[in-house]
Amino acid sequence: MSASTDARADVIYECPECETRYVNERRCPDCNLFTRRIGPGGTCPHCDEPVAQADLT
Numbered sequence: 001m002s003a004s005t006d007a008r009a010d011v012i013y014e015c016p017e018c019e020t021r022y023v024n025e026r027r028c029p030d031c032n033l034f035t036r037r038i039g040p041g042g043t044c045p046h047c048d049e050p051v052a053q054a055d056l057t
Contacts, residue, residue, distance in 0.1 A: 011037060011040060012037075012052040013037055014038050015030075021038065021050040021052075022035060023042060038054070041054075
């Protein structure tokens with residue numbers, strides 16, 4: 001990684017209508033609604049689903 005590269009943590013968002021979670025997606029493509037921020041997280045290495053750090057504690 002170069003010095004000019006900005007390393008940012010992934011953020012988990014959730015659609016208020018269908019409750020689908022997304023990584024760094026601020027709008028649900030199915031419901032066309034803005035998602036709400038859950039917190040930092042990423043994709044599960046086993047099932048590839050978005051997981052928030054708060055879910056792991």
